[in-house]
Structure formats: structure tokens, C-alpha cells
Amino acid sequence: MELQPGQTAVVRVAVATLWTSPEAVRSVDRPALTASADISAWVSGMDTDQLVGDCVLSQLLLGERVIVSAVRPDGWTQVVAVEQPAAKLDPRGYPGWLPADQLTTVDPAHTDQSLVVDATVTALHATPDGSVVLPGVAVGTRLAPAGPARDGWRPVHVPGRDAPLWLPDAHLVPASVTSPTAEQALAVAQRLLDVVYVWGGLSAHGIDCSGLVHLAWRRFGVSLPRDADDQAVATTPLTMGAERPGDLYFFARPGRKIHHIGIVTAVPGEGDERRMLHACYRRRRVVEERLPAERTATLVGAHRV
Known part of the structure; x- marks a missing residue:
């Protein structure tokens, strides 16, 4: 059945990529655009610069629900990913584009x-x-x-x-019926140590900083926003020094919005030494490390889910 605007659909591939527009995709993105969406091949085929291309918004998992906004005759569908809150973009969820053949109708x-x-x-x-x-x-x-x-x-x-x-x-x-502990969510994130950094990534094939946080809590049915600045709004600020493993660190440059997030992995040590697990843009992988000086300089808060 052909998809129609206003209809709810679901993802039929293991991992679907949400794009800024059909025109934004690159030749290297072909494996992620097919009806089988080979995300592993897509990630392995990119160089370090292509991994952080801003044509990718997010990714959706098998069975994830979307609302169809528009259908183009060239096989592209504009959708809203309702399981990925993004209040500043659309109150219904994260908007973007997918190949239509990566979606199917809902079976009641x-x-x-x-x-x-x-x-x-x-x-x-x-x-x-x-x-x-x-x-x-x-x-x-x-x-x-x-x-x-x-x-x-x-x-x-x-x-x-x-x-x-x-x-x-x-x-x-x-499926979880109770909220997870912070330590449980952290344990999920720790299993993604050394996964390659992919801008907009949301799986063990490749992931970004806010995707790591979103996915760790999503595993337990907790719906956190997709982007780091929205995740800060949706969580509870703590007094610095009160953070514990599984809490969150947020980072922003002076006068700018939050641009990075990490998961606390240790109680702060002497001299305010802090550690976190995060998908690191600079090192292009998920790492657990002591916060270097340049990170500490942009640390703006600790929050709890």
C-alpha cells in the first residue's frame, strides 16, 4: 500500500537514516539508501570527514513509528519520528526525510x-x-x-x-515497566565503548554524543529528546560535585547553546577530577576518559535523568 500524508508508518529495515533532504545525500551514502539499508557498509565506507557530514539528522530503529508528512514521486518521504522528541523542531518529534521503501504500513x-x-x-x-x-x-x-x-x-x-x-x-x-537506575543505563552505554562516531548515529554501527544518551535510556523505554540541548531541558540540574555514575555532563561555549553531552562514570575526585563516557567528535569514537582541560573549560552543568 502506498504511503499517504498524515498516515502512521513504521521502519522496516534494521536501522534507517533520517536525512536533512533528499538533495543533501552524497555518493558515499548509497548503502544507507537502499531497501535493505546496509548501515555497517555505509559507515565503513566513509572517511573521517564524511563521518561528520551534516546531511544526517538521526537514525531510526526497526519498528520505530513515524508520521508521514509528504511523499515525493522520486521515492522519498518526509516524516516526523515521533519516538525522538525534538520540541524546538516539531512538537510531534524529529522531522526529516527517508527513502519510502524503508517504511511500511502499521499492522494492527x-x-x-x-x-x-x-x-x-x-x-x-x-x-x-x-x-x-x-x-x-x-x-x-x-x-x-x-x-x-x-x-x-x-x-x-x-x-x-x-x-x-x-x-x-x-x-x-x-520491555521495561519501571524506570531504570542510572547505573543500568550507563551499563548499556558502556557496551558501545569504541564504537565509531557518526554524526546523527543511533546504533552500535555508529553513534553521536546525544544519540548515545538517547539510546542508553531508550533501551529501558525512557523517551529522552534526541539532541543534547533538549536533553538538558528534559533532565534535572544538580549541584556540581553531587553527580554520580549515570548522571550527565553538558558542555557549551560562552554565549552559545549546549553542543555536547557525556555520561558520568565516576564520583568527582580530588581537585574536581571528573570522568565520563561519551561519543567524541574529535577522536571519532566512543571513549571513557578523564575530562581534559579543554572539556572542563566548557562544562556548564551536571544533570540527572
Whole structure:
């Protein structure tokens, strides 16, 4: 069925990339634009400058909901990603563009997304231990159960596919019904240590600073905004020195809006020594480190989710 403006749709690929416009994409972006969206190949094909191209806004996970705003005859769809709050851009969610063939209509029978992928990256198979149908499925992806586990494998309904697919039952957990502790969210983020920095990235294939924070809490069903400045508004400020592991550090230059965020990994030490886990633009990867002097100079606050 063809998508229509005003309709709710869902992502049918493991990870879909949200673009500023169809015209902004580059030749290096082709693997991320196909109906299979090979994000691993896309990331590995970029050089260090291309990893931070500002044509990317965010990414969406398999089964994530969007509202269709416009459909172009060339196969592009303008959407609002309703599971990624972005109040300054659109009160409904994060706006951007996706290839239409990475979306599908909502199946009312499969809206019970009561399972969450807890493996950092996994794959969906045609049968238990059978051929891979959909690789690259990321932590935090919500899936609808299609029956009980069998021999260590679990069937799930997948958007855009008639037959259930299978993944190891150990890669799934029930969707959270209570808020996580800060330490639990930090533990998810720590599993992404050394993942490459990708501007707008939101998975273990590549991630940015606010994406790391958004995804760590999203794994537990907590809907934090997508961008760092919005994340500051949505969290509770702390007195400096009161921060604990799992809290957040925010950074801004004088007179400018917040541009960076990290997750506290240790109680402040002597001489206000501080440590954090963050997706580092400069080093192009996720690192855990003591705050260097240039970071401390732009530290504007500590917050708690």
C-alpha cells in the first residue's frame, strides 16, 4: 500500500537514516539508501570527514513509528519520528526525510512490542539457526512476539514481512515497566565503548554524543529528546560535585547553546577530577576518559535523568 500524508508508518529495515533532504545525500551514502539499508557498509565506507557530514539528522530503529508528512514521486518521504522528541523542531518529534521503501504500513495485529533487543547487535533469521534475513538489528529495538521460544530461539513479527523471523532468545528481554537506575543505563552505554562516531548515529554501527544518551535510556523505554540541548531541558540540574555514575555532563561555549553531552562514570575526585563516557567528535569514537582541560573549560552543568 502506498504511503499517504498524515498516515502512521513504521521502519522496516534494521536501522534507517533520517536525512536533512533528499538533495543533501552524497555518493558515499548509497548503502544507507537502499531497501535493505546496509548501515555497517555505509559507515565503513566513509572517511573521517564524511563521518561528520551534516546531511544526517538521526537514525531510526526497526519498528520505530513515524508520521508521514509528504511523499515525493522520486521515492522519498518526509516524516516526523515521533519516538525522538525534538520540541524546538516539531512538537510531534524529529522531522526529516527517508527513502519510502524503508517504511511500511502499521499492522494492527503486531503493535504489542513487548520484547526489546538487549544484544548490542543481532540478526533476524528465517528459521531457528537458519539463514540471516535481516542483519544489524540494534540494541533498543522493540519487537512483537510471535510465539514462545523454541530451542533457545524466539519468533517475532517484523514490519513488512508476512512470516515471523527468529533470533536467539537470549538477545531479548521483556520491555521495561519501571524506570531504570542510572547505573543500568550507563551499563548499556558502556557496551558501545569504541564504537565509531557518526554524526546523527543511533546504533552500535555508529553513534553521536546525544544519540548515545538517547539510546542508553531508550533501551529501558525512557523517551529522552534526541539532541543534547533538549536533553538538558528534559533532565534535572544538580549541584556540581553531587553527580554520580549515570548522571550527565553538558558542555557549551560562552554565549552559545549546549553542543555536547557525556555520561558520568565516576564520583568527582580530588581537585574536581571528573570522568565520563561519551561519543567524541574529535577522536571519532566512543571513549571513557578523564575530562581534559579543554572539556572542563566548557562544562556548564551536571544533570540527572
